[in-house]
Amino acid sequence: MFEKIEIKRDKNIKRLKIEVKEGGSLLISAPMFLSESKCIEFVGQNAKKLSKMIERQLSFEQKREELSGHFLYVGKKTKIDVDTALKRKYIFSQTGLTLSDSRHFSAFLLDEAKRIITPKLHDVASFYGAPFENVSFRDTKSRWGSCSAKRNLNFSTRLIGAPKSVIEYVVIHEVCHLKELNHSKRFWEQVKILAPHYRESERWLKENGRFLFIH
Numbered sequence: 001m002f003e004k005i006e007i008k009r010d011k012n013i014k015r016l017k018i019e020v021k022e023g024g025s026l027l028i029s030a031p032m033f034l035s036e037s038k039c040i041e042f043v044g045q046n047a048k049k050l051s052k053m054i055e056r057q058l059s060f061e062q063k064r065e066e067l068s069g070h071f072l073y074v075g076k077k078t079k080i081d082v083d084t085a086l087k088r089k090y091i092f093s094q095t096g097l098t099l100s101d102s103r104h105f106s107a108f109l110l111d112e113a114k115r116i117i118t119p120k121l122h123d124v125a126s127f128y129g130a131p132f133e134n135v136s137f138r139d140t141k142s143r144w145g146s147c148s149a150k151r152n153l154n155f156s157t158r159l160i161g162a163p164k165s166v167i168e169y170v171v172i173h174e175v176c177h178l179k180e181l182n183h184s185k186r187f188w189e190q191v192k193i194l195a196p197h198y199r200e201s202e203r204w205l206k207e208n209g210r211f212l213f214i215h
């Protein structure tokens with residue numbers, strides 16, 4: 001039932017791992033001692049789960065295709081192109097974003113993250129009575145935001161691709177960590193007061209977060 005299966009064997013591979021690759025193909029990384037038929041057997045046993053993963057990958061590829069020549073800006077599909085004749089890093093207007101070099105997309109994200117997130121953060125922190133030390137922004141994939149014991153906050157510049165309500169939720173989440181540096185029940189209760197629909201935002205990030213990294 002799976003059309004494309006590739007098996008990779010290596011003495012450094014300690015345990016069986018299956019990944020879904022571009023086009024929905026399966027890549028099986030297996031230890032040397034595991035026979036090919038055992039690998040295929042494992043695929044069969046996990047067929048349902050793997051089909052779901054493939055479906056997810058194909059739907060991601062389709063949506064990514066729809067976003068071709070565009071990027072998400074505060075949740076909206078926005079045009080993006082490169083004009084090497086441009087004398088600045090980028091120009092951003094109603095019609096879209098033009099970069100002089102595709103590498104400047106990070107600079108654009110940083111400028112916009114500072115402009116959009118910083119005032120929101122000040123508002124939420126003062127409303128909640130939770131002062132912070134510093135805020136920084138980085139082009140990170142690992143997390144959308146973080147809060148340290150020293151009261152320093154960090155946000156991923158990629159967040160500006162998410163809808164406004166989602167950006168707000170991430171800000172609220174990190175501000176709540178200024179009082180509760182954990183994910184306890186008490187922490188989530190606080191989040192819920194400030195962001196009653198936070199679960200929708202969590203879901204949005206889980207389902208669409210990947211689209212914020214296509215450029």
Ligand SMILES: [Zn+2]
Nearest residue numbers: 173177182183
């Ligand atoms: Zn957290």
